[in-house]
Amino acid sequence: MSNLLSRRRILKGLVAATALxxxxxxxxxxxxEAFKANNMDAALASLFNGAQIQPSDRIDLNVPEIAExxxxxxxKVSTDLPGLQTVTLMVEANPNPLTARFRLxxxxxxxxxxxxxxxGSSNVHAIVETSEGVFSTxxxxxxxxxxxxx
Amino acid sequence: MAxxxxxxxRRKGTxxxxxxxxxHPMEPGTRKETVVENGAETERLIPAHYIExxxxxxxxxxxxxxxxxxxxxxxPILTFYVDGVNAGDxxxxxxxxxxxxTMSRVDTIK
Numbered sequence: 001m002s003n004l005l006s007r008r009r010i011l012k013g014l015v016a017a018t019a020l021x022x023x024x025x026x027x028x029x030x031x032x033e034a035f036k037a038n039n040m041d042a043a044l045a046s047l048f049n050g051a052q053i054q055p056s057d058r059i060d061l062n063v064p065e066i067a068e069x070x071x072x073x074x075x076k077v078s079t080d081l082p083g084l085q086t087v088t089l090m091v092e093a094n095p096n097p098l099t100a101r102f103r104l105x106x107x108x109x110x111x112x113x114x115x116x117x118x119x120g121s122s123n124v125h126a127i128v129e130t131s132e133g134v135f136s137t138x139x140x141x142x143x144x145x146x147x148x149x150x
Numbered sequence: 151m152a153x154x155x156x157x158x159x160r161r162k163g164t165x166x167x168x169x170x171x172x173x174h175p176m177e178p179g180t181r182k183e184t185v186v187e188n189g190a191e192t193e194r195l196i197p198a199h200y201i202e203x204x205x206x207x208x209x210x211x212x213x214x215x216x217x218x219x220x221x222x223x224x225x226p227i228l229t230f231y232v233d234g235v236n237a238g239d240x241x242x243x244x245x246x247x248x249x250x251x252t253m254s255r256v257d258t259i260k
Contacts, residue, residue: 030202030217072223094221095180101217108213109165109231115223117178 035098040090040125043098047088048134053127056081056135061126063141070118070143075126078111083131087112092138093122118143155243155255166235166259168206170228172245176200178220201226201245208232209240235259 037043044053062076077087084104090097099116118124121143127136153173160167179198184191200220206213213232235241237260244254 035217035219091221096178096219096221099219099221103215105211105213105215107208107232107234109233111231113227113229115227117176117221117223 040097051134053134053136059137061137066142068144076113077126081130084110086129088127090125091122152253166232172226176224201247204245207242
């Protein structure tokens with residue numbers, strides 16, 4: 001009897017452990033579906049599970065008004081929204097809008113700078129996830145020479 | 151073989167400024183190139199080759215990780231700031247691309 005019990009307990013433990021491991025894995029894994037999405041709505045739905053996205057003026061999205069070379073567009077995102085968890089960059093008119101997604105952990109200041117490619121003039125969106133919800137801002141960038149074509 | 155990650159770390163008090171440049175073609179897989187085959191010019195897609203994931207750790211603890219697409223610029227740069235970093239702390243950065251290649255470096259902060 002005790003043998004059986006212990007075996008059942010081990011099995012239960014295993015099942016629980018597997019379930020626990022699966023959760024963080026899913027939360028931190030690259031969302032391939034969102035990266036493949038060919039429009040913003042699909043990418044947003046996949047990333048945020050239909051959560052409401054609120055426009056916020058507390059996100060500073062620093063992009064040039066005019067980019068001469070779409071292959072190299074500087075982007076800086078910062079926010080004073082508390083409890084920042086992720087920063088996502090999307091270029092609305094790119095064939096696959098989702099460009100990059102950053103997860104910020106304890107110690108990170110809420111600011112990231114990188115460079116992205118734009119196939120042509122487009123709205124650039126910065127979407128941030130905090131402990132309070134999902135917020136976004138956007139800016140239009142006019143591109144003189146596209147960065148995705150052949 | 152991929153080129154090494156270039157990094158500049160500056161610590162002021164306990165705030166670390168990290169400036170990274172990761173040499174990588176970042177081919178999105180949507181660009182076409184013209185090749186000459188049997189004397190005839192044909193167009194074909196340049197295969198996708200880009201960094202998919204990036205991770206930065208301080209003393210083994212992840213502070214920043216990222217998923218990227220091929221529309222991050224060639225030779226991606228990243229600038230970010232981390233609090234709570236002291237002299238002697240170990241900062242590691244690593245990327246993995248869609249072909250499974252990886253590159254990493256470890257720095258001890260002054």
